[in-house]
Each structure stands twice: as structure tokens, then as C-alpha cells.
Amino acid sequence: VIAMETRDAPPAHFLIKIESFSLMQKNGIDKYETHEFVAGEYKWKLIIYLNEKDCDYISVHLSMSDSNSLPPNWEVNAVFNMFLLNQISGNYHYSVRTRRFHGMKMEWGFSKFISKKILLDPSNGYLMNDNCVFGAEVFVLKREAITENLSLESCIAPYKRDWKIANFSKLGHEWKSKEFSVGGHKWIRRISWPTRFCVFGLYWLRDLYAFQKKTHWFSGSINDWGTFSFVDLATINDPKKGFIVNDCCLLDIKMTVKGVAQVSPQ
Known part of the structure; x- marks a missing residue:
């Protein structure tokens, strides 16, 4: 289980609202890939897994999109935040991770972003009227470091x-x-x-x-x-x-x- 922080400001780069969330499970939809969004001059997608490794948790991943346009041996280092809106408080709960994306590993994220038990409990504020809101922001690290x-x-x-x-x-x-x-x-x-x-x-x-x-x-x-x-x-x-x-x-x-x-x- 990951630790989450809280803030008022919404994600800077992407939001996805899922309506009738319960129908995903009923209709056998285990994975949803969002449309592309741009951050740090690169294209990304948010991927939400309902049953990735542990069926008791929702997984949220960030994936690079359109890698064919990138040069050979490319790599991108990025700090990314994954968000979940608390619709009672109006705050966003989020977790942060820093990873290196490259041709052999284009997807990173959180395999246990939030437990289904917590998400599905309306008193927690994440799922209201069967709707929930996820988000992401991505900050690409420029290679300007020096070596000593x-x-x-x-x-x-x-x-x-x-x-x-x-x-x-x-x-x-x-x-x-x-x-x-x-x-x-x-x-x-x-x-x-x-x-x-x-x-x-x-x-x-x-x-x-x-x-x-x-x-x-x-x-x-x-x-x-x-x-x-x-x-x-x-x-x-x-x-x-x-x-x-x-x-x-x-x-x-x-x-x-x-x-x-x-x-x-x-």
C-alpha cells in the first residue's frame, strides 16, 4: 500500500472522470487506457487496471505514447504524480514517483494505488454516485547535471x-x-x-x-x-x-x- 499526500490544486496535465465505475467490473473491463496527453514535450497515457496483480487493489500506471517518433536509444527521466479526487473534501490525494522510461520499459506506476474496499466505500469520498476522478502530471527531468x-x-x-x-x-x-x-x-x-x-x-x-x-x-x-x-x-x-x-x-x-x-x- 502506498502513502498518499493531499493538496487542493488539481493535476497540471490530465484528468479522467469515470462514470458508472461499477459497470467496468460487471462488463469484464479489467484495463482502461486514456487518450494521449502532452507533458514535457512527450506524449503520455494513463492506464487504469482493475485486476492487475492483486484483485483487491486498483493499479494506476503512466505509459509513454508514440515512441516511434523518438530517436534510437532514447530515454526519458520523469517525476510523475498520480491523483485521485476526494469528492467530499474537494482535495486531491496523490503519490509521487521518479522513473526512467526507455524502449525496454515504457510503463511505470503504482500496482497498489488504492484498495477497492476504500475506493468503493462512499463515505471515503472517492466514488460518489458511481463516479470517480483520476489524474496525472508529469515533469520531465532535463539532463543538465554535471559529474564530479x-x-x-x-x-x-x-x-x-x-x-x-x-x-x-x-x-x-x-x-x-x-x-x-x-x-x-x-x-x-x-x-x-x-x-x-x-x-x-x-x-x-x-x-x-x-x-x-x-x-x-x-x-x-x-x-x-x-x-x-x-x-x-x-x-x-x-x-x-x-x-x-x-x-x-x-x-x-x-x-x-x-x-x-x-x-x-x-
């Missing part, structure tokens, strides 16, 4: 590099290294000190006794990253600390690229 592939690496020795930064006091407010390569990508090391703190870019950082270890995912939109309070300028300029000797600063970096994600269209 994450390749992780293990047991990689970290990249190590030392820089001797001369004339530290004359650098102004920023220093940049030359371009270097790690993990198949190009990087630049940057230091800036716009405030009282010294800011270092990238993620495994060590400068003599001052060090920090950071991990970060770089991307096309976030390709510059670092720590904004690596060491206080008062500390780094204090001769007793040993960070600046003969106006030179030593910078050491250890860096490992643990994984690379690549994005491509479908």
Missing part, C-alpha cells in the same frame, strides 16, 4: 620547500613566491601583514618556532586561502625571538595534495 570525480591519493610524501626572504623590513606589506608545482597544480606562496598580524597563505605552515597545520579544499571560486593571524608582527620583529636575523626571514612549507576533484558535464 574525486580522486584521492594515499601515502604521498609531502612537498617541502624553504624560502629565505631577504630585506624583510623593505618588503612593504606583501611578499609572493615564484610559482611552484605540487600534485599537478601550480601554487604561489604569499605573506602579507596589513595589520599587526602576519598573514600566511596555503595550509601547512612553519616559520622557525611558529607553525600551524591547516587543511583546505581549493576550487575555482576559492583559490586563495590561508590563516589570518599566523604570528603577531611584534613577535616576529622581536630580535630576542630569532625570527628576523640580518633582516632575513626563513619560511618553510610542507604541503600535500590529498585529492583532486574534476567536474565535467553529462
Whole structure:
């Protein structure tokens, strides 16, 4: 038995009213296919089974129509809702499903959409004066998704590099290294000190006794990253600390690229 939701709005694409519903069973009509309707630029039919697999339930299916006009190896991914009108409340009870339609499977639906016992009981509001109303709406999913592939690496020795930064006091407010390569990508090391703190870019950082270890995912939109309070300028300029000797600063970096994600269209 499927779970149903309730809403006020009618189906966007198709409604079928069945009059004298009881005569279908009496006349041996086990299946009814509706006329075609169009949704998402494709043609569809609603199929109502009275005795599909379980004679105690009504089955409702959605089928693609006129597939001969479609290209070879076609497939259509769709979200479809099946409806049943409650004629007492005026609300529509419905269930949702997402399926892939293709040449080998052109029909999907609900084999136990509603039990006959519930449908035939007038107090439930689905069958009034021997009339009932089914409906459908179909939303075709466009293939606009992208694929991301994450390749992780293990047991990689970290990249190590030392820089001797001369004339530290004359650098102004920023220093940049030359371009270097790690993990198949190009990087630049940057230091800036716009405030009282010294800011270092990238993620495994060590400068003599001052060090920090950071991990970060770089991307096309976030390709510059670092720590904004690596060491206080008062500390780094204090001769007793040993960070600046003969106006030179030593910078050491250890860096490992643990994984690379690549994005491509479908």
C-alpha cells in the first residue's frame, strides 16, 4: 500500500472522470487506457487496471505514447504524480514517483494505488454516485547535471620547500613566491601583514618556532586561502625571538595534495 499526500490544486496535465465505475467490473473491463496527453514535450497515457496483480487493489500506471517518433536509444527521466479526487473534501490525494522510461520499459506506476474496499466505500469520498476522478502530471527531468570525480591519493610524501626572504623590513606589506608545482597544480606562496598580524597563505605552515597545520579544499571560486593571524608582527620583529636575523626571514612549507576533484558535464 502506498502513502498518499493531499493538496487542493488539481493535476497540471490530465484528468479522467469515470462514470458508472461499477459497470467496468460487471462488463469484464479489467484495463482502461486514456487518450494521449502532452507533458514535457512527450506524449503520455494513463492506464487504469482493475485486476492487475492483486484483485483487491486498483493499479494506476503512466505509459509513454508514440515512441516511434523518438530517436534510437532514447530515454526519458520523469517525476510523475498520480491523483485521485476526494469528492467530499474537494482535495486531491496523490503519490509521487521518479522513473526512467526507455524502449525496454515504457510503463511505470503504482500496482497498489488504492484498495477497492476504500475506493468503493462512499463515505471515503472517492466514488460518489458511481463516479470517480483520476489524474496525472508529469515533469520531465532535463539532463543538465554535471559529474564530479574525486580522486584521492594515499601515502604521498609531502612537498617541502624553504624560502629565505631577504630585506624583510623593505618588503612593504606583501611578499609572493615564484610559482611552484605540487600534485599537478601550480601554487604561489604569499605573506602579507596589513595589520599587526602576519598573514600566511596555503595550509601547512612553519616559520622557525611558529607553525600551524591547516587543511583546505581549493576550487575555482576559492583559490586563495590561508590563516589570518599566523604570528603577531611584534613577535616576529622581536630580535630576542630569532625570527628576523640580518633582516632575513626563513619560511618553510610542507604541503600535500590529498585529492583532486574534476567536474565535467553529462
